[in-house]
Amino acid sequence: MDATPNSESQKVTEYIDSLDAQTKAVVEFLRELFLNVDPEIAEHIKWNSPSFYYSGQMEAFDAKEYKRDIAVINIHRGKILIVFPTGAKINDEARLKGKNYPDGRKIITIENLEDAKAQSAALQNGIRDWLSQVEK
Template sequence: MSNPNSLIITEYIASIDVEFKPTIELLRAIFLNSDIEIAEHIKWNSLSFYYSGEMKEFDAKEYKRDLAVINLHRRKILIVFPTGNKIEKETGLSGKNYPDGRKIVEILNLEDAKQKTESLKKGIKNWLAQIDK
């Protein structure tokens, strides 16, 4: 099935500073290869990933469908998990938890992203396992 967001996402990635492209492309692959029901779009002016499968009804302000947003901020890559503080510590996914439920993981460069690949995969799988279907 074709992704209607593909052209928009391609254009977005083309607009990213060349220094960040390999890292963004690696992170994108990690998210999209984690589960067939993870989809992508541009949200909050950033590349974002969400669960596209069936879920029980919920208040949209709870952001239960939103998995992560990759935010380029002050020459750093931040992965913002809107409901990420529910990801269990055992996954090894380190980041800062916020009282509003967010978890933010900082990615310094491509090498740092490679080092965090396994913990990101475990964190994503853990998040998916907690979805109320």
């Protein structure tokens, strides 16, 4: 199967369709939120989860730095986690809930659809701040 954006989006759709109804509603909401922040945000399945990345031009970098990866929606033990691999660099003014980790990650727990909606403005601001730091 080719790795065009449409085939990658189809894989994300298939993943989401496999979720229970409550989790599916939250993940679909978050998916739309991420994709609507900027036209250069794309999606695929990475680390066995829906992932969002910057698809525009960037300066060369070591792939192990994860500079292109914005976030992963991870379902772990019934919890919905948004993992920003390099999220610790997001400005605190974005008001993102969650915890920063020494390895540079920020992880946010989403309890349900209402919680996702309540955090949507902060998530959008955090994503915009992340995008503003991309080395193009």
